[in-house]
Amino acid sequence: MKNNFSQTCTDATGDFQATLYAATYILLFIPGLLANGVALLVLCRFVIKKHKAVIFMINLAAADFAHVLSLPLRMYYYINHHWPFGSFLCQFCFYLKYLNMYASICFLTCISIQRYLFLRYPFKAKDWKRRYDAALSVAIWIVVGAACLPLPILRSPDSSNSTNNTCFADLGVQQLTMGASIALVVVAELSGFVVPLTVIIFCTWKMRQSLQTSDAAVQHANEKQKAWQMILVCAAVFFICFTPYHVNFPIFMMVKQNAITNCAIYQSTLHFHSISLCLASLNCCLDPILYYFMTSEFKERIFQQTGAAIWHRLASHDSSTGVISAGEMGEGGQQNKSVLLGYLWTLHPHRFEGTGGTGTDSKER
Structure with a gap:
């Protein structure tokens, strides 16, 4: 009964998902490839020599670039509705999507914290070593990489009723116990959304307060303004790209675990899930704004x-x-x-x- 209900409602959303994903990835591929490719080149070759706080930006650009490189395979699948590249490549592309999302969230949060602390404690910032950022970046990749491993497993081809020629949104979701589903949602929402959101809001609020003080020198006030603009861009990218997905994620899990059996809610949730994933992919084109408009060395080199x-x-x-x-x-x-x-x-x-x-x-x- 549940399988028939799920199949009927899913079939009604299939064409919408395929068209939306294909159009979005086609529009994002060339700008994302050029913007992040140029960003990596300029940041690694020129800006890193002059700018101390650039390691997180390099890692953010690398995460976006890796996701952009997987877009042609996604475009091929959603246009042709056929996956001839095998199960491993399907799961790897699926994994890259969520690795990019949560790595981007972490590095955006780190950029906001660093900008705030460097302006709040300028003398301590002078003693901050670039290797500290590098070590923290490695730790982020390890933790986020391990945390994202269960996601492609839950959407493996073996859990789908269809053939192995399907991938991405057409894969089935393994049925979990109620306790496991709640644990997955709570961990993903708290560590991947609520905590970073709280930190970014705090940094934005404190920087705004700092700008309202009038006892700072002109040069220091300009530095504060630049830091405020960068934190504001981080917050804007976070809200636009990642908030819709995490707002919808608990309802999506309830739908996929058949806790919601209303077909209208089922289809609305899947529609919004597709839109939210497209917004999450948009970050690969929005993140370069941080590098160009907020880093003077990057702008000058360009x-x-x-x-x-x-x-x-x-x-x-x-x-x-x-x-x-x-x-x-x-x-x-x-x-x-x-x-x-x-x-x-x-x-x-x-x-x-x-x-x-x-x-x-x-x-x-």
Whole structure:
């Protein structure tokens, strides 16, 4: 009776889930791949040399990048409704989804705590070593990786009534005892949502209070403002991406364990579960906002690389226009350079202060 009820209601939501997942992953793949790939390159190669509090950002970008790499397989399945890659790869992609979610939650929380503590205790922050962040990151990966292991096991192909050509949302859920279901929900909600949410709200609130004090120097006030903006972005990403899933998760477990037998509630819960998982995947495109807008070194490095690329294209264009006189070449090159410097000055005028309006003055001096 329960199986027939579950099958009927699930069939009614299958097309909606497949269309939503496929569309979402197609939209997220290219931006997520480019944003996190560039972020990892810039953070690991340039920013880490100048910025002490960047280890958590690197780990956050790595978690997002790993999830993005699994999206093509998800797109293939939801478009073709067929999984030819075997059970292990299915479970591994399923595992990466939740590993990314809870690792991102942990690293967003760590970024918020670190920003708050560094601004609250600046002298102690100077003694903080980068290896402490690295050790804490390793511990997070170990704990989160172990905690997420039961999730793909609960959704293994062996628990589904269908063939092994199914994966992801079409997998069945193993029936648990009432005690095991309650324990799973309580642990996941407390450790993966309630505690991080409380910490992020506390850091946001304390930073807001700190900004309201008017006895700080201008430079320190600017640092506080930047820290407040980063914590605010962490809170926004957390609320947008992870709150809907964890609000719906207890009801989803009740539905999957057949504790709720109303078909309307069943279908509504599965619909919202699909939407919440898509919002959770959105974090791979929202997290790079932290790196670009809130880390000055990251922004400057992107600016430098972009300017160099534009200058290289202009130089290549000049060299390909044919044989011209040395005077004409110098005049054309100077015009291109002036146009480029004028454009870049509008984006970052502080980088050209004191140069006299040209890029050659600093060299001449």
